[in-house]
Amino acid sequence: MGKLLTLFPLITLFISLSVQGANQQLPSFSELAEASSPAVVNISSSKTVKGRSNGPRGFNDPFYDDFFKRFFGEPPSQGQREREVRSGGSGFIISRDGYLLTNNHVVNEADEIIVSLSDRREYKAELIGSDERSDLALLKIEADNLPVVKIGNSDQLKVGEWVVAIGSPFQLNFSVTAGIVSAKGRSIPNGSDSTYVPFIQTDVAINPGNSGGPLFNLEGKVVGINSQIYTRSGGYMGVSFAIPIDYAMDIVNQLKEGGSVARGWLGVSIQEVTSDFAKSLGMSVPKGALVSQVMPDSPAKKAGLQVRDVIVEFDGVEIVYSGDLPQTVGSVKPGSKIEAKIIREGKTKKIKIEVGQLPENFSAASPSQGNKSNDLGIVVRELTFEERREMKIDHGVLITEVNPEGLAAQQGIRKGDIITYLLNERIRNTRDLSSAIEKAKENSDVAMIGIVRDGVQTFRSLKLTK
Template sequence: MKETIRIVLIASVISMTLLFCYHLWHKETIIEIEDNYGKLVARAENSALRTKTFNPSSIPNDFVEPANMAKNAVVAIKAIQIKGNSYRKRKYKKTNGSGVILSSNGYIVTNYHVIEDADNIEALLENNREYNCKMVGYDQSTDLALLKINEEGLEYLEFGDSNLLQVGEWVLAVGNPFKLQSSVTAGIVSAKARNINIFNKQGIESFIQTDAAINQGNSGGALINTDGQLIGINTALLTVSGNYEGFSFAVPSSIVKKVVDDLREYGAVQRAWLGVGVLDINEKKANNLGLPFVGGTLVDLVEMEGAGKEAGLQSDDVILSINGKETMTRPQFLELISQHRPGDEILIEYFRKGKRKNTIATLKNQLNTTDYIAVRKDKVLVDVGFTLRDLDSKEKKRLSSDGALVVAILKDSKISRTNMDQDYIITSINNESVKNVDDVVNVLNSSDGRIEVKGFYEMWPGDYPYVFDLD
């Protein structure tokens, strides 16, 4: 009898323990889901949403779920360029591509080459609704542009981490090739950090190479993983025939997210510089330097007053990693640096004279300060004929003035006909004070007719007014 009671008690204790663990495991928790820009778009009451696991290297049974997630978030982009002033002599040039919705309130990323020089940009959604797009900003160095449509409650794609991609992993390309709306193709990651020199060494190339088929019209579309996350923007293909031949290239999400965040917040990319020139390592150079392997990023030159110089880097140092991530090639190095802003501190591991060393560098901008400045090429600025940037803190202190500095003047433009020169500092427009480029853009966008610009040159005494017509 006692033995029976003991067994019953043990069974009861085990049952209560299992029941408690079940309730603890399935305890409902309210979860708030935000889009890529922090806007609340959903609430859920199931902790399973937080514990979903994903094996990126696994072979999926099908691609239905990620394809459905992406189709409603990928749009067709039509860019129209108008040439000629006379109505009868006007010519229209149309470019078709794709774009990806990044937020529920209508931010869309695409390739810059899709919308370059466009006067009108339109987006066609999966539900066949059409919207006019506002240009938020663009970055030629990465061939990316950020657009905005006036809508709420849109489906969008969340960013995945392209740094975690593995060669051989399944991916899907979603876009509008040959105007075939919402086409989905599948392939694998063929390589990472690929440089194909389409920017002629003037941009940042660290592409994801895939064999997912893309063609004309896919540019600006989504490359997603099998979890439906955005891990790249389809940008280019290598081909002899002009059509897909097995080599497709996408800008990785690690670069895309940084660029679009900067464009949204500042109107231009806040690019960080280490202040060194770098090259790939070959076997001969590796042997000369005593490297036990062929790899790393060779420091070719070090700029005076640059971040690298201050961190103690020297020519012939070999950078092995940044913040623990390998830099075995120049594209890997450029990709990692491009994810930072001026003022960010990075940990650099490098090889010098047979030894591995570490140093910390504070990244700077092109002017060798840590201020957030960038050359602005907003449409209204380009239309009148110049590009501008904000003054940095050193310049403001030296000049005892705020303002916007003229970086370049476009040939045969309205500004060029005023005889304005580079390095002119704009302090007012139509007697309205301007402290930065945002002020210039706002005043020009809200004005028409005759424009009077006032300012000065640091090297020349006196004030210099210039006049032009917007119309």
Template sequence: MRKLLLLGTASVAMIIGTATINSPSADAQSFLRGGDSQALTVDSRGVLTMAPLLERVTPAVVSIETAVKITNRSRRGSSAQMDMLERFFGELPEGMRPDSGSDSDDESDEDLGTRRNSIGSGVIVDAGDGYIVTNHHVIKDADEIFVVLQDRRELEAELVGSDSQTDIAVLKVKASGLKAIPFADSESVKVGDYTVAIGNPFGLGHTVTQGIVSAKGREFGRRSADQYQDFIQTDASINPGNSGGALINSKGELIGINTAIVSRSGGNNGIGFAVPARMAKSVMGQLIENGEVRRGRIGVLIQNITPDLREALDLSTSDGALVSNVVDDSPADKAGLKDGDIIVEFNNERIIDSSDIRNAVSYVEPGERASITYLRDGKRRTTRIDVEMVEEEDRDVLTADAAEDIPAMESFSGATLTDIPESVKTRGGDEGVYVSNVTRGSKAARAGLARGDIIREVDRSSVADLSDFEDAIRDKDGAIALTVERNGQTTFMAVR
């Protein structure tokens, strides 16, 4: 796609340049700038260029260096630089690890000095107060942080706060003559918008690449339960060292903070990801005000709607977040939500999948109220809901080991089912069937069933025991909807 864009740009330059190389018309100038866009312009040389835009914004992009204290112990551990490299390239070979080839058993904390690493980039977003946004993984574990400006001034930076869940950190420097990039409304960003990535790849200093917005709302890798991902994908070249740098639009507005790439070779493959400006700005505001990010919750467990689930549950749409469980006495419980509801809108934002509702709730300050729209039995309902502070909750450990010799059903799509053994402790009572084994690669395994699950419902009707379950699935065609309890939490699955 990037090659096509470049060819297209060259063609425009040739067609218009032939007639207007000395004095381009107002219409040609407007076309090249894309209306209000300022990315491309024909200068006094008659050259199609984005130099004026870059001269305005590149002073706001900084290089970041960190210093870490060196001890015998830290020499044998992973450095921040290795962490950064492995974020892009995956686990490094044994010979490239910092402790490779060392036979020393010395685990003392003897101070051996400091090590400086040039490992990332940052964006000045507030010139008056000296606030800089970068990635959490760029400054993680640093003892000292230094910012190098485009004019080569080196400043020691204060860490205001950092949030690993969004990979955003905020720094502060004291200096005069700083330039900042304004935040864009990242919600207005569209696939196909022109993008420019600015950063410090491989420690080379300011480097500029261009492309388009390839996709929005992206997730990648194995997201842990506490991570928030809503990335802008771009084909502008992003490489190690670009982390924390700026992704801007053709107006010179900040639409994202460059974070990661997907690459099998370690080089740029045109798949880069940036934290959207809205998320970065929200996290920044909380870090500055509170020193931490205070997130809210509404008390639901949610999941995506697969085609099989849509068929099995006879749902009217595949869009939305399916509520698999409502926590007792939570805001969702008080607002009247129930298992099986489909959340389609939150705080006036459309919800397409489970990530959307998670991100939308995270933007609302705990203690505030929001609107929520959901579907129940095909009917659309809207109500108000409180957002409360996320707190760590103790969870009972449920036993998933059953040694009893209980008659089993072994023909349910590769799953072995029994009545619930007495040794298994559950939160939802003793009605249902127990999954004592799942054959690898079977339909049950592909649907998500696992050993230790308890099937409570078939097609939203309760089952009391194995006999009841066999009656419920008899003569069923197509996908069968199962309501499953796992570790005290409920989820929906569809098995054919």
């Protein structure tokens, strides 16, 4: 008993020292917040619209208004009339003569933009330029000797590193939240062109009103611009996204020079390379971007890229996931001549490409998810000359019937789909399809099949046996 009593103070001392050591390892953000807050601003914008008289449901942040509209529909109409709509967000000063950076959705189509500093000074801001694809806007206020943020290097940011956000969530001005970098180079396909942005993912608490505010590293340097969150409730759920500052400053320079942004363009539709695809393409590892469609008169077409090519490297940058390609291509200056590495029919090949400029209103078609054969449960026929001409394809067979109990139906194949490829074989007629199926079964029970649906060609793996 006496030994136990002797050990008890030692255990208590050990636990106390351990807690103190852990506390010493946790960073303090107070100095960073004090030094950086003066260069962070609150942004209020207003515009006059004709429409429903209902007020916004997204806490005065347009990003969240869109969220509520998408999931809960339009609010009940109270008639049409002219009304003022106000939006709020955050931003930060990047030059002493009054240039500021924020999100495009904070000031989009605004009639008036008011910038409020932490010392209560207010200025009317001029919109110098904006870029919807990256969700960035450059503003200017008439003032001198303003406090400015320090610009960091987002390329040097590491996963697991501490980061701090300063902004005005729910109109609570100059609030500070902290977290870590969860991932880098995230692509967020959300129906817009934000796939061109290699987002930084964090777990920093970001809420309505934080949009456009800075993300700092522990050195007090801006490494990102808080832009979006993943949410099912309309509020913070632990997944936030920021635009890398290196990417943003390139946009800023272009907006200063010409008021618009030029991005590289390849002209292909792509999809992910799955394990089954990799196997059928003769690849040992599933990586890269699978070309499912090459657009007419595009840089890709002129360079000789073909459907079923897998792009594994572009301008010296490795393409691991399909989402890596739009980000990489978009960052290349239009007119640049680069080299790409592709895998074609199991062989590695290098091709030269002159990158084009992404058209202003361009929106790539999104690939849809997706022989007479009793095994597959489908009936096919050859395309007529008129059908091929109308659909602008030179080969393929049309599926006219699908057995709901068959293998094809169970894997998403539909009536009206056009089969263009099986394995590495072009399918021109029913004989080609039957032959390709038999050949595929000799080597594997899974084959890659090319399908045209609604004018967009995609590839998928198809199980040939139950």
